[in-house]
Amino acid sequence: MKPYRFLLSALLLLSSLANAQSKLIAFTPGTIWPDNNGLHINAHGGGMLYKNGTYYWFGEHKIAGDAGNRAMVGVHCYSSKDLYNWKDEGIALAVSPDSTNDIAKGCILERPKVIYNPKTKKYVMWFHLELRGQGYKAARAGVATADKVSGPYTFIKSYRPNAGFMPLYPEGTPDNEKVNCTHPTNESEGFFCRDLPGGQMARDMNVFVDDDGKAYHIFSAEENYTLDIAELNDNYTGHTGKFARVYAGHQTEAPAIFKHKGIYYMIGSGTTGWAPNPARWFTAKSIYGPWTYHGNPCIGKGSEITFGGQSTYVLPVTGKKDAFIFMADKWTPKDAIDGRYLWLPVTFKGDDIEISWMDKWDLSVFKK
Template sequence: MKKPFLFAVLLALAGPAAAQKLTAFHPGAVWPDNHGTHLNAHGAGVLFDKGRYYLFGEHKIAGLTGNRAQVGVHCYSSRDLYNWRDEGIALAVAPAGSGSEIEQGCVLERPKVVFNKKTGQYVMWFHLELKGRGYAAARTAVAVSGKATGPYRYVRSYRPGAGQWPLGFQEAWKQPLPGEKDLKWWTPDWYRAVAEGLFVRRDFAQGQMARDMTIFVDDDGKAYHVSASEDNLTLHLAELTTDYQDFTGRWNTIAPAGHNEAPALCKRGGKYYLLTSGCTGWAPNAARSFVASSIWGPWQALGNPAVGPDADSTFHSQSTAILPVAGRPDAFLFMADRWVPKNPIDGRYIWLPLTFEDGRPRLRWADTWTLGVFDQPRPAATQ
C-alpha cells in the first residue's frame, strides 16, 4: 500500500511541472497554461522583452456573460510562444463603489503593453468604458509599471484630440454645412460629409471617441495609438508623447466611414500594413487590410487578407494584434479572438502566420503549425 500512496503524493507535488509541453500552435483549441488552465487573456497583445514574451489580455469570469470587467488584465510569459506561464493579474480593477474610472463593472478591453526605453517604464493602454454607461464614454486609458508583469498603476483616461484638428483638415471643413445633420446615412453626400469632418466637428471640444484600439512603436521609437472612432465609423491614428503616456496632438483619420474596428498594425519592407474587421458586434466577419508608405497615410485598401474556406468570417475570429516574431526577420504572427459571448471565458485564440504575396497580406487556416513556417522561403519584403 505504501508505493501507490507515495506515487500519488509525488504526482500531486509535481503540479504544473507535469503539464504537457506544447511544440506547436493549435488555433481554436483549448490552450493550457503551466497549470493546465485555458489561457484567460482575451483581446490580447504581446510584448517581447529581454528574451521573453509577455501576453496581456482581458480576464473573464466563468458563468458571466457580457463584457464587464470583474478582475482586470491577466499576464502570462513564454520563451517559445507555445507554452505560457501564469504571471497573475497585471492590472487589477478597483473595488466596486470606489469611484475609480476602472472600478469593477467597467468595460476594459484590448490591453496593449509597450516598453519605453527613455523612462524605463512599461506602458499599458486599453479601451475603457465607464461603469454603468454602456459604450458611451468611448475612452482610451493608460497604466504604468516598472516591471513587465506589473502590478500596473492606473494613470488616467483620455478622449484624444480635444480641440485639435486632424492633419490636412481644410479650413472650409471646420464649419458645418447647412442640413448636413439631416443627410441620409450611407449616401454619397453623407460619405463626403463624414470625410470632411461631420463627426470630427461633433467631438472637437470634448475629444474624439476611442474604442477598439492598438499601440504601434515604429523603428525610430515613436509610438502611435490607433482606435475606432466616430461611432466606429472611422479609424483615428494619433502620435504619443515620448513617454508613451499622452498624446502630442498630431493625429489623422483612416478610411472615413469605412466602419472598421479591431485594428492591428505592422511594418514590413518600409511599408505599414493595417488589418481590421468590420463592425458586426460579436459575430465574425471578413477582415480588411490596408497599406501605406507613411504611417500618416494615405492608406490604400487591399481587401480581405484571408483566403480559403471560412475566409469570409476570418476563420470565425476577429483581429487583436500582429506580433513580429523575435529573431526571425520579416516574420509576423496574426493574433485573433474567437469570441463566445454566452460564456466569454471559453473564448478561443486564433493565431496564424501572416504572410505577404505581391505586397498583400495573406492569412490561411492551419489546424496545427509551428514557427518553422517562417524558415521557409518567402517573397522578398520589397515586393
Template sequence: MVGCQTSQKKNMVASEIVSGEIWNDTDGNPINAHGGGILYHEGTYYWYGEYKIGKTVLPEWATWECFRTDVSGVSCYSSRDLSTWKFEGLVLPAVKNDTLHDLHPSQVLERPKVVYNTTTKKFVMWMHIDSPDYLKAAAGVAVSDSPVGPFTYLGSFRPNNAMSRDQTVFVDDNGKAYHFYSSEDNKTMYISELTSDYLKPNGHFTRNFIGMSREAPAVFKYNGKYYLLSSGCTGWDPNQAELAVADSIMGPWTIIGNPCVGKDADKTFYAQSTFVLPVHGMNNAYIAMFDRWKKTNLQDSRYIWLPLSIANDGSITIPWRERWKLDEVFK
C-alpha cells in the same frame, strides 16, 4: 520553437498551435487573455489581455447585444518560446470598492496593449475604457516599472477630444509611438502620435477610413511599409477582415482587401483581429492573432493564431491552418 499549449490535459505541452482549442498555461489552467497583445522584452514574450471570468450577461436595458462580464482586470502571461505560458497574475486588477472608478467591475475594460519606453524605462499600457452603455468611449493609461506589474492606473480621457473604443499602440523603429483607435461612433479610425513618454497624445493626429466603420486594429511594419489589419463593425458577429498599407504611419492608407484565405475566410475564420506579432529572431515572420468570441460565454472565447504568408512580390495573405508549427512555417 513550438506552438502554444492546446490540450485540456494539465501540464501537457503541444508542439503545434491549434486554433480554436483551449490553450493551457503551465499550471494547467486555460489561458485567459482576450483582446490582447504581446510585448517582447529582453528575451521574453509577455501576453496581456482581458481577464474574463464569471457569468456572461446581457443587461436588461440593452438595445443591442452588449454581452459582458464584470471587469476583473488585465492578465499577463510570459513565455520564452511562444509555447509554454506562465501566468504572471492580474497586472492591473479591478477596483472593487469604488463604484465610480474606471476599473470597477461594473465598467468596461477592453483591448489592453503594452509597450516599453526605452527612455523612461517604463512599461505603458493603453486600453479601451467605457461605461456599460459604451457612451464614455475613452482611452485609459497605466504604467509600471516591470512587465509583470503592478501597473499604476493614471486615468482615462478622450484623446484629441474624440471618442476612443477599439484600439492598439504601435512603436516605430525610431522610438515614436502611435495610438490607433476607432472614433466618431466607430465610423472613423484615428491615428494619434504620442508624447515622448507615451502617456498622452502630442496633438498630431489624422482621421482615416472616414465613414468606413473599421475596428479591432492590428498594426505591423514590413519592408519599410506600414500595414493595418482590421474588422468591420458587426458587434460580436464575425465579418470580413481588411488589410491596408501606407508609406507613412499617419497615412494616407490604401486598402488592399481581405487577406484571409481558405475556409470561412469571408468571416475571418469566425474570429476578429487583435494583434500582429513579429516573431523575434526570424526574418519576415509574423503571427496574426485573433479572438473567436463566444458572446454568451465570453470567458470561454478562444484564440486563433495564424502565420502571415508573404509572397515573393510582397503580397500578404493569412491562410487558414487548423494546426501548424513555428519552426516548420518560418524557416
C-alpha cells in the same frame, strides 16, 4: 523508509515525464489553450510585448456567469519563451473596488496593449475604457504604468484623445477632402466635429512603436466610422495632438498594425457586434498615410468570416525572417471565458499578404 523513498522518487519522475510530455510544440487555433496550471488562457482581446527573450501576453480576464463583457477582475498577464507554452503571471492591472473610479469593477475594459519606454523605464498599458453602467457611451482611452512588465500597473487617467486638434493630411490632399466643421459633408465628419471640443471617441485600439521610438495609438473613432492613428508623447502616456483619419466614413474596428520592409500594414474588421465578418487590410508608406485599402487578407474556406475570429494583434516573431503571427479572438459572448484564440501565420506575396487557415502549425513555417 527506503521503499517509500523509492516510491516517492518514482512518482516525482513520472510527474516530471508527464509534464515534459504535456509541453506544447505547435499551435492549434480555436482549441482550448492550457497555461502552466492547465487552465484555458484568459487573455482576450490581447496584445504582446517582447522583452529580454520573453514574450508577455496581456488580455482581458473574463469570468464565468452572466458578467458578459464587464471587467470584474482586470487585465491578465502570461509569459512564454517559445510562444506555445504560457506561464500565468497573474493580474497585471486590477479593476478598482471604488465605484467612483474610472476603472471600477463592472466597467468595460477592452483590448489592453503594453509598450516599454526606454527613457522613463516604465511599462505603459493602453486600453479602451467604458465607464461603469454607461454601456459604450464614454468611448475613452485609458492608460496605466508599471515598473515591472507583469505589474502591478497603476491606473493614471482616462479621456478622449486630441481635444481641439484637427487631423493631419498627406501632402497634396485637396481641401474638399479635409474636414470642415463649418460645413461637415457626411455623417462621419459630423461625428468628428461634434467631438472636437472634448476629444475624439476611442474604442477598439492598438499601440505601435516605430523604428525611431515614436509610439502611436490606433483607435476606432467617430462612432467607429473612422480609424485614428495618433502620436503619443515622449513618455507614451498622453497624446501630442498629431493624428490622421484612416478609411474615413467606413466602419472599422479591431485594428492591428505592423511594419515590414518599410511598409506599414494594418488589419482590421467590419462592425458586426460579436459576430465575425470579413477582415480588411491596408498599407501605407507613411504612418499618417495615405493608406490604401486592399480588401480581405484571408483566403480559403471560412475567410468570409475571418475563420470565425476578429483581429487583435499582429506579432513579429523575434529571430525569424519575415515572420508575423496574426492573432484573433473567437468571441463567445454567452460564455466569455470560453473565448478561443486563432493564431495564424501571415504569408507575404511580394508586398501583399495572405492568411490561410491551418488546423495545426508551428514556427518552422517561417524562415530563420
